[in-house]
Amino acid sequence: MNVGFEIQERELTAEEIKELQKEVRRLAQEKNAIILAHYYQRPEVQDIADFVGDSLELSRKAANTDADIIVFCGVRFMCETAKILSPQKKVLHPNPESGCPMADMVTAEQVRKLREEHPDAEFVAYINTTADVKAEVDICVTSANAPKIIKKLEAKKIVFLPDQALGQWVAKQVPEKEFIIWKGFCPPHFEFTAREVMKLKEKYPDAKVAVHPECHPKVIELADFVGSTSQIIKYATSVDAKRVIVITEVGLKYTLMKKNPNKEYIFPESMNYCGTVYCCTMKGITLPKVYETIKNEINEVELPEDIIERARRPIERMLELS
Numbered sequence: 348m349n350v351g352f353e354i355q356e357r358e359l360t361a362e363e364i365k366e367l368q369k370e371v372r373r374l375a376q377e378k379n380a381i382i383l384a385h386y387y388q389r390p391e392v393q394d395i396a397d398f399v400g401d402s403l404e405l406s407r408k409a410a411n412t413d414a415d416i417i418v419f420c421g422v423r424f425m426c427e428t429a430k431i432l433s434p435q436k437k438v439l440h441p442n443p444e445s446g447c448p449m450a451d452m453v454t455a456e457q458v459r460k461l462r463e464e465h466p467d468a469e470f471v472a473y474i475n476t477t478a479d480v481k482a483e484v485d486i487c488v489t490s491a492n493a494p495k496i497i498k499k500l501e502a503k504k505i506v507f508l509p510d511q512a513l514g515q516w517v518a519k520q521v522p523e524k525e526f527i528i529w530k531g532f533c534p535p536h537f538e539f540t541a542r543e544v545m546k547l548k549e550k551y552p553d554a555k556v557a558v559h560p561e562c563h564p565k566v567i568e569l570a571d572f573v574g575s576t577s578q579i580i581k582y583a584t585s586v587d588a589k590r591v592i593v594i595t596e597v598g599l600k601y602t603l604m605k606k607n608p609n610k611e612y613i614f615p616e617s618m619n620y621c622g623t624v625y626c627c628t629m630k631g632i633t634l635p636k637v638y639e640t641i642k643n644e645i646n647e648v649e650l651p652e653d654i655i656e657r658a659r660r661p662i663e664r665m666l667e668l669s
């Protein structure tokens with residue numbers, strides 16, 4: 348069906364957005380496809396998703412459906428995780444150029460080299476890693492379960508990658524273990540400064556502060572609550588405070604407003620590495636791109652079978668331990 352206008356990257360009118368959304372949903376039904384959107388996606392993309400959530404949660408949900416196609420509106424490693432957990436399904440990524448800069452800060456070869464240096468350590472990878480890296484490690488963790496899982500590991504020595512902020516936050520909570528932490532970081536989260544958070548606290552003294560653990564340790568120190576995106580949603584929408592200062596990607600505001608519009612959510616306005624206040628690779632997924640992808644079944648995510656097999660093990664081990 349022709350939706351009546353040219354699909355290109357430009358500002359769409361409200362009417363065009365509505366029509367395109369309708370068409371994407373129709374195609375999803377016709378093709379038995381499921382659409383997943385990460386919390387940091389654009390509102391108009393979140394609105395066409397079957398599920399909106401954290402990356403692992405989304406991949407697990409999709410694996411439990413009988414959909415033939417998964418359209419993952421998120422960054423590349425998320426699509427890879429969906430493929431690892433649903434190897435028989437076709438996984439489509441609306442923008443193959445949308446990678447995660449932090450996930451790309453460590454390679455499988457670097458992990459192999461580090462193994463030689465630390466043969467007695469258990470290698471723990473944040474879920475925000477490429478499939479190639481997952482295939483090299485002992486276990487994966489999320490920002491929600493990392494301290495709990497790592498406490499349960501037998502090894503005294505932990506190599507944690509790729510996020511230094513999350514690694515340091517976890518290490519504080521598991522002092523009985525020795526940590527070797529990779530120096531990767533999430534550019535948007537690392538951009539928030541303690542000074543900026545202090546200013547917001549001064550401006551809104553009654554507000555609670557919720558911080559994502561990918562933020563700098565000095566920012567984390569100022570938090571009333573530290574947690575994953577899903578945990579922040581629960582906290583911010585239910586905490587006994589009218590205002591919440593939320594230190595994470597601004598895309599989350601849409602979900603927070605939908606879940607509890609009776610509170611005020613204050614996000615910092617710092618510019619990041621690409622001159623925006625948001626994760627620019629996440630926002631590289633646009634509604635027209637989703638439409639083109641599902642319509643033509645393009646941008647399929649493919650992984651070698653042995654990588655799927657080896658990368659699944661650390662994820663399954665994490666699920667067993669959690």
Ligand code: SF4
Nearest residue numbers: 422447448449533626
């Ligand atoms: S917010 Fe950070 S971790 Fe998430 S995709 Fe963007 S760069 Fe990667």
